[in-house]
Amino acid sequence: MGSKKHLNVEKRAEEFASRFSTKIFMEEPSKDNPFVASRQYCHGYDITELMEKKDSTDMLFLLFLGDLPNEKQKKLFNYLLISCMNQGLRNPGARAAICAGVGKTDPLHILPIGLSAFSCEHQGAGLTSQVMQSIRKLSRVEPRDVAVEINSDSNTEELEIHIIPGFGRIYNSIDEMSVSIGKKIIEDINDLKFLSWSLELSDRLKGVNAGILRSGLVSSILLDLGINYKYGSVIHQLISAPGILAHGMEYASKPLSSMPFVPDANYEIINDK
Numbered sequence: 001m002g003s004k005k006h007l008n009v010e011k012r013a014e015e016f017a018s019r020f021s022t023k024i025f026m027e028e029p030s031k032d033n034p035f036v037a038s039r040q041y042c043h044g045y046d047i048t049e050l051m052e053k054k055d056s057t058d059m060l061f062l063l064f065l066g067d068l069p070n071e072k073q074k075k076l077f078n079y080l081l082i083s084c085m086n087q088g089l090r091n092p093g094a095r096a097a098i099c100a101g102v103g104k105t106d107p108l109h110i111l112p113i114g115l116s117a118f119s120c121e122h123q124g125a126g127l128t129s130q131v132m133q134s135i136r137k138l139s140r141v142e143p144r145d146v147a148v149e150i151n152s153d154s155n156t157e158e159l160e161i162h163i164i165p166g167f168g169r170i171y172n173s174i175d176e177m178s179v180s181i182g183k184k185i186i187e188d189i190n191d192l193k194f195l196s197w198s199l200e201l202s203d204r205l206k207g208v209n210a211g212i213l214r215s216g217l218v219s220s221i222l223l224d225l226g227i228n229y230k231y232g233s234v235i236h237q238l239i240s241a242p243g244i245l246a247h248g249m250e251y252a253s254k255p256l257s258s259m260p261f262v263p264d265a266n267y268e269i270i271n272d273k
Contacts, residue, residue: 024063043067057081064231073225076189080221083181084236086243087214093118093240097248102259107252114244115237123170123214125236131166131219132229138164139197147204166198166216167205174211182217194223 026044027037040047042059043066050059054068057078061069069077088094097114105113118124138146150163162168169175182199186192198220202212212220218236227235251258 023066061225064227064235065225072189076185076192076221077225079181079185079188080218080225081239084214084218084239084243086246087240088243089247090123091118091240091244091247092120092122092124093244094247097244098251098259101248101250101252102254102256104252107249110248110252111241111245114248115241118237118240118244119233125215125233125240127162127165127215127233128219128222128236129229129232131215132223132232134165135194135198135216135219136223136229139194143197143201143204146201150205151207161210162213163205163208163210166213166219167202167210168213169210170213172209174206174209175213178212178214178217182212182220185221192220192224195220 024043026041028039030036030038042050043062045062045068050062057074058068060081061073061077089098093114096117097110100110100113101107119126121127146164150167179199179202182195182202186196186199195217198212198216202216205211215236219232222232222235223229
């Protein structure tokens with residue numbers, strides 16, 4: 001038998017909270033049962049009053065920033081929600097949700113599967129927080145100066161490239177939709193520091209067939225809304241969730257044959273006998 005070993009067990013010194021606490025939510029308990037709410041508040045605003053006077057865009061903004069948006073903030077946030085809500089079939093989250101749906105996965109699991117795939121770095125939300133940090137730092141430098149350095153160093157032969165976080169090319173081309181959305185927002189809303197900077201840099205990267213990517217677009221808008229970079233990737237996931245789920249549920253009622261599959265003509269059958 002081996003010798004006995006003794007562990008030096010010490011008592012934890014830190015004090016734990018006696019209950020959960022939050023600045024986001026408050027409730028007034030019922031007179032008859034303290035576990036049942038009679039009134040509820042979000043960041044101090046009565047829920048029933050919010051229902052009467054505000055909409056879901058206001059509520060989502062309130063949850064993450066702690067106050068209701070002004071007119072400019074609401075318009076910008078609404079543009080972000082609409083532009084990200086459905087990004088099409090090439091979206092990695094939508095692809096995963098479609099595979100889950102057509103495979104007859106329980107509908108309750110389709111969205112979590114899609115969002116898990118969308119947390120990737122390639123055309124997903126995985127880099128958004130990092131991109132926000134990068135744009136905030138780089139925006140202290142003039143876009144032309146950043147572009148000069150990038151244009152001299154970039155490898156133009158790579159099909160998929162992130163020259164710097166949030167900027168590059170997809171399928172060996174400029175992301176035209178992200179550029180178009182960004183320019184539309186700038187036309188309608190003035191004084192957007194980070195988005196304006198990003199679009200100017202994007203324009204100066206045309207020489208290397210590159211520009212702003214979706215992660216760069218989303219990150220710039222979140223920065224202009226005053227949202228902390230730590231929330232970037234998860235908010236990107238959240239606002240993309242409806243489209244991911246819609247595509248998955250569309251395929252939930254379709255047969256497996258509705259999916260593309262390699263045709264027989266592309267197979268080479270070898271007989272070993």
